[in-house]
Amino acid sequence: MTDDSNHPRPPRDSGPNLYDQVAEETASVVIRRYSTSFGLASRLLAPPVRRHVENIYALVRVADEVVDGGAADAGLDPLAAARVLNDFERDTEAALDCGYSTNLVIHAFARTARATGFGRELTQPFFESMRMDLVQTEHDAESFDAYVYGSAEVVGLMCLATFLQGSTVSPAELARLEHGARKLGAAFQKVNFLRDLSADFETLGRSYFPGVSVESFSEADKTRLLEDIDSDLRDSAAVVPLLPASSRRAVALAQGLFTELAVRLRATPADRLVTSRVRVPNPVKLRIAAGALAGRTPRTTLSSRTTTPKAAS
Incomplete structure (x- = not known):
């Protein structure tokens, strides 16, 4: 245990502390390693907007890995992957409420959501679409529209919220x-x-287009x-x-x-x-x-x- 009397905590202000900064740096690394096109486009965003958009896309990318990549590579079957995804969603919702998570990507995402004014109305359809990937291999017109809304359109709405912050x-x-x-x-x-x-x-055994x-x-x-x-x-x-x-x-x-x-x-x-x-x-x-x-x-x-x-x- 450290002696806090020798290392007093600096006063907190409204700006990011070290943990916030590390969380956002983590989000930036995640998305830049996964998408070169995103990295190119994001350079044209103003820095505060870029930070928020990276925070959004990092969470989206990690959730996608649960259903498409990392979880399967680790040997998780669809049922186990679903449990991981549900836990990930619960942690995200908890962070939306309190503003903190021990998961750095979730923490960064929650900071952006709380700062720009969106919440469960967009995260819930997103996670529902992710769950569809674990159980559904074909779509009809109705399920396709629902999937595209939750997996992509709500992400556009999240980004728009960051674009319009202060406008x-x-x-x-x-x-x-x-x-x-x-x-x-x-x-x-x-x-x-x-x-x-x-x-x-x-x-993946999937055919998306009806x-x-x-x-x-x-x-x-x-x-x-x-x-x-x-x-x-x-x-x-x-x-x-x-x-x-x-x-x-x-x-x-x-x-x-x-x-x-x-x-x-x-x-x-x-x-x-x-x-x-x-x-x-x-x-x-x-x-x-x-x-x-x-x-x-x-x-x-x-x-x-x-x-x-x-x-x-």
Whole structure:
């Protein structure tokens, strides 16, 4: 036991203490190790906003590992993974209430949630979607919409809360921004489903898109799915100019990267999509980043692309 009389605690203020700082540094490491595209986009966020967004995505990433990666690698069966996920959710909710957790990622997330004003109304559907991954391998239209809302759209709403911290917007403006945030989250998720068709089916045994069979995936299937993604990207791009300057360029970059992915998915034959993963080459990412940095408005439709890229594998 240490002698606290020789090491008096500094007075607490409203800013982060050492534990808070370590928690947020942990969140930053988690997300940067898992996502290079996220790391690129996050550099365009103002530092306070970047910290909050990293805190959100770190918790999302850890929860995803419970259902898709680390838990299975450790030998946990779905029932054991479900117990871990339930414990993770309970710890998150407790931290939302009290502002503290011994889990550094949860602690960082709770700091952001409490500071920016969201809570269980967004975390509960998120964890419910994560639980669906443990028990459900196929979806109908209703369960697909519920899954996309909980796994992606609510994350967009969490991020929007951080973007708007300290801003005043009218109810009508907020409704437009929330619609755009949900649509961008949905587009991200659907693009990733499409580029991961083979891996999701062969490795995880999942088929997310209703009525789509990986074994018989066709050009018609691909076109139909991309038209839906195109609609989401149009809606989300329309509200990017309404965002505060502290987040606008980063969101424009994310919008641009996923629009480019959708363009490349459209250019890739359906039979190749089920055997390879489409990527955006680094030089193209840098070009899109330069455009976002210069304040150029992201494309609002896939058809605005006048050239057809080579399909990336």
